[in-house]
Amino acid sequence: MKELKILAIIVVLVLIGYWGIEPLAHSIMHKHVEEAIKKYNLPDFKFSDLDPLPSGVKGNAEAGKETVKAFCVSCHSLKKEGINAPMPSQAAAQSFGVVPPDLSNIGGILDEKYLYNFLKNPQKATENPKFSMPALGLNDQQIMDIVAYLKSIAKKNITGEDVVKEGCVRCHSIKYQKISAVSPADTMKKYLGKVPPDLSVIYKAKGEEYLDAFINKPQAIIPGTGMPRVGLSQEAQEKALAYLDEISDPHKEQRQKVGLLVLAYLAVMVGLTFAWKKKIWKNIH
Amino acid sequence: MADNKMSRRDFLLYAMGGWAAVGAVGVLYAMYKTWEPLPEVKAQATTKFDLSKVKPGELKVVSWRGKPVFVLRKTSDMEKCDNRTIAGEYTVVLGICTHLGCIPNWEADKKIWHCPCHGGEYNACGVNIFGPPPRPLDIPPFKLEGKTIVIGEEGPEYKKLIGQG
Amino acid sequence: MEKKGGFMNWLDRRLAVDALWRIMMSEYYLPKNINFLWSFGVLTMLVFAILVVSGIFLLMYYKPDAELAFDSVNKTIMMDVAFGWVFRHTHAVAASIMFLVLFIHIARGMYYGSYKAPREVVWITGFLLFVLMSATAFTGYLLPWGQMSYWAAQTITTLFEKIPFIGPDLVIWIRGNYIVADATLTRFFALHVVFLPLLLIVVTAVHLYAVRIVGSNNEDGIPMTKEEKKVKGIPFWPVFMAKEYFVMSVFLLFFFYLVFFNYSFAMDPINFQPADYLQTPPHIYPEWYFLAFYEVLRGFFFSQNLGLIAFVASMFIILFMPWLDTSPIVSGKRRPLYKIAFWIFIADFLFLTILGKLPPTGLYAWLGFVGSIVFFLFFIALPIISKIEKSQVERTGR
Numbered sequence: 001m002k003e004l005k006i007l008a009i010i011v012v013l014v015l016i017g018y019w020g021i022e023p024l025a026h027s028i029m030h031k032h033v034e035e036a037i038k039k040y041n042l043p044d045f046k047f048s049d050l051d052p053l054p055s056g057v058k059g060n061a062e063a064g065k066e067t068v069k070a071f072c073v074s075c076h077s078l079k080k081e082g083i084n085a086p087m088p089s090q091a092a093a094q095s096f097g098v099v100p101p102d103l104s105n106i107g108g109i110l111d112e113k114y115l116y117n118f119l120k121n122p123q124k125a126t127e128n129p130k131f132s133m134p135a136l137g138l139n140d141q142q143i144m145d146i147v148a149y150l151k152s153i154a155k156k157n158i159t160g161e162d163v164v165k166e167g168c169v170r171c172h173s174i175k176y177q178k179i180s181a182v183s184p185a186d187t188m189k190k191y192l193g194k195v196p197p198d199l200s201v202i203y204k205a206k207g208e209e210y211l212d213a214f215i216n217k218p219q220a221i222i223p224g225t226g227m228p229r230v231g232l233s234q235e236a237q238e239k240a241l242a243y244l245d246e247i248s249d250p251h252k253e254q255r256q257k258v259g260l261l262v263l264a265y266l267a268v269m270v271g272l273t274f275a276w277k278k279k280i281w282k283n284i285h
Numbered sequence: 286m287a288d289n290k291m292s293r294r295d296f297l298l299y300a301m302g303g304w305a306a307v308g309a310v311g312v313l314y315a316m317y318k319t320w321e322p323l324p325e326v327k328a329q330a331t332t333k334f335d336l337s338k339v340k341p342g343e344l345k346v347v348s349w350r351g352k353p354v355f356v357l358r359k360t361s362d363m364e365k366c367d368n369r370t371i372a373g374e375y376t377v378v379l380g381i382c383t384h385l386g387c388i389p390n391w392e393a394d395k396k397i398w399h400c401p402c403h404g405g406e407y408n409a410c411g412v413n414i415f416g417p418p419p420r421p422l423d424i425p426p427f428k429l430e431g432k433t434i435v436i437g438e439e440g441p442e443y444k445k446l447i448g449q450g
Numbered sequence: 451m452e453k454k455g456g457f458m459n460w461l462d463r464r465l466a467v468d469a470l471w472r473i474m475m476s477e478y479y480l481p482k483n484i485n486f487l488w489s490f491g492v493l494t495m496l497v498f499a500i501l502v503v504s505g506i507f508l509l510m511y512y513k514p515d516a517e518l519a520f521d522s523v524n525k526t527i528m529m530d531v532a533f534g535w536v537f538r539h540t541h542a543v544a545a546s547i548m549f550l551v552l553f554i555h556i557a558r559g560m561y562y563g564s565y566k567a568p569r570e571v572v573w574i575t576g577f578l579l580f581v582l583m584s585a586t587a588f589t590g591y592l593l594p595w596g597q598m599s600y601w602a603a604q605t606i607t608t609l610f611e612k613i614p615f616i617g618p619d620l621v622i623w624i625r626g627n628y629i630v631a632d633a634t635l636t637r638f639f640a641l642h643v644v645f646l647p648l649l650l651i652v653v654t655a656v657h658l659y660a661v662r663i664v665g666s667n668n669e670d671g672i673p674m675t676k677e678e679k680k681v682k683g684i685p686f687w688p689v690f691m692a693k694e695y696f697v698m699s700v701f702l703l704f705f706f707y708l709v710f711f712n713y714s715f716a717m718d719p720i721n722f723q724p725a726d727y728l729q730t731p732p733h734i735y736p737e738w739y740f741l742a743f744y745e746v747l748r749g750f751f752f753s754q755n756l757g758l759i760a761f762v763a764s765m766f767i768i769l770f771m772p773w774l775d776t777s778p779i780v781s782g783k784r785r786p787l788y789k790i791a792f793w794i795f796i797a798d799f800l801f802l803t804i805l806g807k808l809p810p811t812g813l814y815a816w817l818g819f820v821g822s823i824v825f826f827l828f829f830i831a832l833p834i835i836s837k838i839e840k841s842q843v844e845r846t847g848r
Contacts, residue, residue: 002485003485003486006485006486006487007486010554013796013800014550016800016804017738017800017803017804018715020800020803020804020807021715021738021741021803021804021807022714022715024804024808025735025804025807025808028808028809029732029733029807029808029809175521175525176521176524176525176529197723198724200524200525201524201722202722204719204722205719205720205722205723206719207719248722250529251528251529251535255535255536255710256710256711258536258710259706259707259709259710259711262706262710263703263706263707263710266699266702266703266706267703269699269702269703270696270699270700270703272699273692273695273696273698273699274696274699276692276695276696277692277693277695277696279692280688280689280692280693281689281692281693284482284684284689
């Protein structure tokens with residue numbers, strides 16, 4: 001039938017156009033992202049570029065507690081143990097660029113291997129040469145003790161919201177959730193080069209694949225970015241992304257439900273109008 | 286011509302029109318919903334206020350749904366009115382004159398509310414004692430949580446007061 | 451005619467509604483040899499109605515202020531207003547689909563020679579509608595105040611800089627600032643929601659009226675005589691509309707599938723980042739419906755001035771089709787040479803559209819140049835094809 005032939009031509013042309021402006025254009029424009037993902041096999045939760053955990057060294061949480069008290073709390077708070085930050089956050093931000101994180105739950109969101117490497121050499125682990133925290137010169141035993149301790153006190157069953165609040169909100173605001181960054185914008189601008197973007201709808205702007213790779217290894221996606229590698233464990237990162245997805249698109253479920261309803265409604269309408277057209281046009285041809 | 290085929294009793298035409306009407310109702314419903322107050326407005330539907338912050342004899346004005354609510358902690362020299370007293374010693378009323386909707390002023394020396402618009406007066410219970418107001422100041426729905434009052438929600442104390450009134 | 455009640459009779463004596471109804475609807479006869487491509491005119495009306503209605507509801511929460519615009523769209527409308535997201539998705543997708551429908555509507559007119567005498571006024575008003583719709587889409591695209599909105603407006607307004615003598619001052623005047631800023635947003639807002647839609651409605655009325663006077667074209671391009679009309683023609687109302695309902699339903703099914711399940715082509719991810727006048731996103735491009743013209747602009751990559759002239763020409767040359775193509779044969783169906791040119795043109799337009807989104811470097815730049823040349827070759831070929839056909843008609847005597 002002639003009309004179907006015309007329709008087929010239109011459909012083919014539209015599909016070619018759609019393929020060109022969507023999948024093709026994106027694959028060409030985001031080439032460097034896809035190359036980086038392939039090159040480093042991102043997200044890489046094994047943190048392959050970092051040193052392996054020292055073999056034969058077993059962390060002792062009890063000993064770790066003492067080490068933390070000796071080395072960490074001169075800058076960090078540890079609210080779970082009732083230890084407050086040694087200086088007010090404004091002053092801390094002035095001296096470090098950002099406010100140092102509270103250590104209560106950090107063991108629950110960071111990967112163990114990453115945390116070990118981070119304590120050994122923060123600049124290398126974060127891949128950020130300007131990272132404020134200095135290497136402390138601890139030996140493997142001390143580091144593994146700290147890791148064991150931080151893991152032991154961290155909140156169990158951590159949610160995506162917790163991960164984002166612990167891991168991201170020190171620098172990033174989430175305006176639509178009424179969450180402002182812990183560190184003041186002006187000191188961060190000096191420290192990082194720009195004010196980190198708001199995360200309210202970042203999931204829509206960047207998409208899952210990009211964020212999954214970028215959070216895991218920022219320098220691979222944007223060389224020279226101020227964002228440090230934070231070393232979220234696989235579980236923590238998945239939860240964080242699910243949370244960012246949810247807040248950026250709170251009506252997803254409703255949209256799918258209403259969408260199916262509307263399509264079903266229109267399918268019936270197509271049937272009715274087709275029958276009507278047949279009836280009216282019966283005697284015309 | 287097709288005209289004679291379109292008898293008024295045509296089932297198909299009615300089915301199509303009826304189905305279109307269903308769609309129109311759906312669209313109108315979505316439009317209707319867009320005019321409802323936004324979540325942040327709805328969040329203001331109730332206001333919490335700590336009654337113990339009011340000193341004896343003092344009047345505080347609390348904003349509830351954009352309207353003033355007078356919270357007066359009464360002293361012994363003021364009028365008594367069991368059916369309008371909340372938590373033993375407080376008058377909590379909507380600060381809107383029942384005459385024409387102006388906001389009356391508290392005159393501490395006379396211990397009355399005086400409406401600037403038409404001179405209506407209410408005593409410390411919020412009962413109209415002079416002028417055009419047709420009835421006492423309204424008591425907003427409330428709930429007591431210890432010494433905290435939640436304005437905008439109907440608690441048992443509110444229902445009791447209204448029942449007495 | 452059935453007998454009218456008292457009120458209709460009363461109204462008819464004062465407004466001649468009967469006559470109007472007959473001219474516009476019930477005695478507007480269409481030929482039978484038309485296919486569903488002739489339904490796309492009504493589809494543009496449908497999409498326009500959808501745009502107006504969804505736009506009105508967006509307007510109730512949108513804030514045309516550089517500080518507030520982004521959040522009013524992405525927070526208030528998309529998250530807080532009940533069903534606000536439906537209206538925004540619908541508006542964005544409808545804006546995009548409007549151009550798909552328009553392109554098909556225009557291509558149908560080109561293929562079957564609907565621009566030819568005596569339908570020049572239909573063609574001119576139709577062209578005006580296309581330009582006005584483009585302006586509406588362009589001004590509307592700035593309103594969400596995202597990165598893509600901002601930089602699209604920034605680059606397109608910069609084009610005016612090339613106009614001799616007044617260019618640089620004109621750009622500042624259009625923006626109301628040295629860069630695209632709050633003043634630009636608010637004036638674009640005014641144009642988008644009041645001025646341009648009003649013009650669109652007026653020109654649409656003329657367009658529809660004009661087509662009632664000269665009658666619809668058909669596949670063969672041979673008009674019906676007055677006598678044939680009543681015997682062979684089908685009245686627009688109710689018979690042709692019965693087919694329209696079906697086409698509209700199928701179209702709406704497709705349209706709402708996009709609104710609910712595949713909307714990202716109309717809502718660019720980059721636009722979910724707020725406008726930042728200090729940072730251009732790595733890739734900027736117009737919405738898909740401007741890509742072909744944009745590619746003509748970039749096609750002459752070796753000369754900015756030439757590119758700009760070509761860009762303007764590419765949008766306006768189509769207006770002159772009735773005078774470029776003077777062949778006595780109307781429908782492309784019976785013009786083998788024209789048919790070939792037409793399909794090359796369609797393929798080229800598609801090619802330019804796809805190329806318009808790719809980075810303009812290396813091979814792509816040259817392909818863009820070739821594509822742009824082919825675009826204009828079509829219009830240069832029209833008088834030549836006309837001449838050949840004219841002599842053929844004279845020889846064979848039809």
